[in-house]
Amino acid sequence: MRSRTLTISKLSKKTITNNQKAAKTRRQRGYQWEDTLVKRFNTSSDWKAFRLGSPSIALPDVLAVNTEDSTIFTIEAKSGTSTSLPVPYDQIERCLEWIKTFDIYKKRHVLLAFKFLSKKRLGVGKYESRELREFYKIWDEKLEITDCVCTYEGKIYAKVDGSRKEIHLKECKMPFKTKQPK
Numbered sequence: 001m002r003s004r005t006l007t008i009s010k011l012s013k014k015t016i017t018n019n020q021k022a023a024k025t026r027r028q029r030g031y032q033w034e035d036t037l038v039k040r041f042n043t044s045s046d047w048k049a050f051r052l053g054s055p056s057i058a059l060p061d062v063l064a065v066n067t068e069d070s071t072i073f074t075i076e077a078k079s080g081t082s083t084s085l086p087v088p089y090d091q092i093e094r095c096l097e098w099i100k101t102f103d104i105y106k107k108r109h110v111l112l113a114f115k116f117l118s119k120k121r122l123g124v125g126k127y128e129s130r131e132l133r134e135f136y137k138i139w140d141e142k143l144e145i146t147d148c149v150c151t152y153e154g155k156i157y158a159k160v161d162g163s164r165k166e167i168h169l170k171e172c173k174m175p176f177k178t179k180q181p182k
Helices: 002-043 089-101
Strands: 048-051 062-066 071-080 084-087 107-116 119-123 126-129 133-138 147-151 156-160 163-167
Touching (some): 002 062, 002 071, 002 107, 071 084, 084 089, 089 107, 089 147
Parallel strands (some): 071 107
Antiparallel strands (some): 147 156
16 A cells, blocks of 8 residues: 555656646746847847846836837737747736836837747647747737737737637837748
């Protein structure tokens, strides 16, 4: 009986360890994407960008400003290997609160920055190659704030009561070179 208990305990620890590794990989991808965005903005003339910190302190992922053009972006960055990337409504909400705070800027936008990596996850440890794609969508403040998802094709869907409804968000022209599909 004792050996059986040990075996179950070891399996549970292995599952927990694998889940922790997967979560760490997702966080690292997110950090790398945020860091890439900051570096790209900072190499563009007239732009300054900052990574604001962890999600636990209710801040946008990235803040980018252009004082010459009186523009500010609060950016929620999502990166992954799946065919869709979700954005919870509370993350959009906090980005909106931040741009409302900076009313000195004439142009204030919430950007949803999506990066679909060049490998598509098929299953546990299984991937296939695909084109790397980036989308930069401007949140429409007239829309009701809701959970949403971006697909690999660049379509945005609101998630309402368990169903998806396509919403049309304007693509933002970025001041740096991107992997946006033509």
